[in-house]
Amino acid sequence: MESEEKQSIVIFPFMAQGHIIPFLALALRIEQKGYLINYVSTPLNIKKLHSLIPPNSSIRLVEIPFNSSDYGLPPDAENNDDLPYNLVLRLLEAAQDLEPSFRKILAEELINGQRKKPVCIIGDFFFGWLADVAHDFGIFHALFSGAGGFGLACYHSLWLNLPHRNTNDEKGEFLLPDFPEAGKFHVTQLSPSLLLADGTDPSSIFQRKCLPTWVNSDGFLFNTVEELDRIGLTYFRRKLGIPVWAIGPILLPVDERAKLSKTSGITPQECLEWLDSKSPDSVLYISFGSQTTISASQMMQLAKALDSGDTNFIWVIRPPIGFDPSMEFIAEDWLPEGFVQRVREEKKGLVVEKWAPQLEILSHKSVAAFLCHCGWNSVLESLINGVALIGWPIAGDQFYNAKLLAEWVGVCVEVARGISFEVGHEDIRYKIELVMGDNEKGKEMRRKAQEVKGLIEQTVVEKDGVKGDSLKAMEEFFSAALQMQEEETQLMEQSN
Numbered sequence: 001m002e003s004e005e006k007q008s009i010v011i012f013p014f015m016a017q018g019h020i021i022p023f024l025a026l027a028l029r030i031e032q033k034g035y036l037i038n039y040v041s042t043p044l045n046i047k048k049l050h051s052l053i054p055p056n057s058s059i060r061l062v063e064i065p066f067n068s069s070d071y072g073l074p075p076d077a078e079n080n081d082d083l084p085y086n087l088v089l090r091l092l093e094a095a096q097d098l099e100p101s102f103r104k105i106l107a108e109e110l111i112n113g114q115r116k117k118p119v120c121i122i123g124d125f126f127f128g129w130l131a132d133v134a135h136d137f138g139i140f141h142a143l144f145s146g147a148g149g150f151g152l153a154c155y156h157s158l159w160l161n162l163p164h165r166n167t168n169d170e171k172g173e174f175l176l177p178d179f180p181e182a183g184k185f186h187v188t189q190l191s192p193s194l195l196l197a198d199g200t201d202p203s204s205i206f207q208r209k210c211l212p213t214w215v216n217s218d219g220f221l222f223n224t225v226e227e228l229d230r231i232g233l234t235y236f237r238r239k240l241g242i243p244v245w246a247i248g249p250i251l252l253p254v255d256e257r258a259k260l261s262k263t264s265g266i267t268p269q270e271c272l273e274w275l276d277s278k279s280p281d282s283v284l285y286i287s288f289g290s291q292t293t294i295s296a297s298q299m300m301q302l303a304k305a306l307d308s309g310d311t312n313f314i315w316v317i318r319p320p321i322g323f324d325p326s327m328e329f330i331a332e333d334w335l336p337e338g339f340v341q342r343v344r345e346e347k348k349g350l351v352v353e354k355w356a357p358q359l360e361i362l363s364h365k366s367v368a369a370f371l372c373h374c375g376w377n378s379v380l381e382s383l384i385n386g387v388a389l390i391g392w393p394i395a396g397d398q399f400y401n402a403k404l405l406a407e408w409v410g411v412c413v414e415v416a417r418g419i420s421f422e423v424g425h426e427d428i429r430y431k432i433e434l435v436m437g438d439n440e441k442g443k444e445m446r447r448k449a450q451e452v453k454g455l456i457e458q459t460v461v462e463k464d465g466v467k468g469d470s471l472k473a474m475e476e477f478f479s480a481a482l483q484m485q486e487e488e489t490q491l492m493e494q495s496n
Helices: 017-031 043-050 085-111 130-136 149-161 192-196 202-216 230-240 254-258 268-276 296-308 339-345 358-362 376-383 398-409 425-436 440-459 469-495
Strands: 008-012 036-041 060-063 120-124 140-145 220-222 244-246 283-287 312-317 349-353 367-372 388-391 412-414
Touching (some): 017 036, 017 043, 017 120, 043 060, 060 085, 085 130, 085 202, 120 130, 130 140, 130 202, 140 469, 149 230, 220 230, 230 244, 268 349, 268 358, 296 339, 296 425, 339 349, 367 376, 376 398, 376 440, 388 398, 388 425, 388 440, 412 440, 425 440
Parallel strands (some): 008 036, 008 120, 036 060, 120 140, 140 220, 283 312, 283 367, 367 388, 388 412
């Protein structure tokens, strides 16, 4: 099919790395199906995206104007990750004002002169207003979540109901009124803004304006697997009454992931050579993601746990909470004296600053467990490789991802919550040995992780003419979008 004959799709994520990257992974996946992708974002985010687009890709990056200074934000602050926590809400609010500019771009650049309108607009769940824009132009609209179904369901229910405000439970436990099957929650699983929310605060006002708009969409795409995440997906089917498609796992290719880091603490070859020297299922991989970190005291306790135990490990370490970014980060300054040199000489551990080749590490036969923040991308990367998890959620949906994995899937043990959680090195060491050791609990978790790996593999393959669930879900999504496009075309022909 010649490029001019290809149909197009518009993709528009919120301006945060945790949204931009999953949307790019989705764009690359959809491009493989023969569609032209128009990827919309603000100028500085587009500038960064150029380096992530593979040379053989035809994805078109479309700039939408945005001036951060108009909203009391620092100059050139166009990404959630460039802002302190107290300004994130302001960026979310500012992003709602992108609607007029998007309408103009859609009419003048993405539709005008084109033989056919875009098949679909796939938008961020923080851009619920996109559904009305799409429908005004007669275009199918779908939401996309890089988060899992269960995690986002808990987020949705918590913000709309604020159930923790109505409990007198001395233990700090409560249920979600419209999601009771999710089980009990605890106040330690709430972000600071949610914990303080009372319905009249700015965060509550934004969420209660944004979340109800999801019902206006024509469908909801999730980067997850149906059988793994059915409880959360079922919640949205019940609450929104629209199709919900589990199309995951969708991950950025290895080459593009490597470009995300400006500095690498270790080469893939060095890392793999070290892993090759270890026996199967003997290494713990530790990373809190590219945007998340723990406190200095927690970092010290984790190091002491590793120092006192016999577990082999690779620890990707980033500056702790409160670290002055203008200063040079030297890991040894934040760890027990001689720790880095000692574990290296003993060939027990590698301490890697800032970045390591995560997918290559998790896919290595010597890795048995992953101690992480339970961000959904990290969860998927762990599970597609059959690696059990030790959960240390820090913020947002990470708390609920850890809950799903521990209580429903059985592949995770939680060791701490957030950056103010007091955790001793003895408890950390106990949890590590519980998951990795030669005991019934550890064996069962690792067995289940391998089981989940097989389950995920089945969803993305076609065997004997039968497609896996994720492949079928993607087909159903395209079928619904193309049907609406055909109906709109017929209406226009009839009116002419």
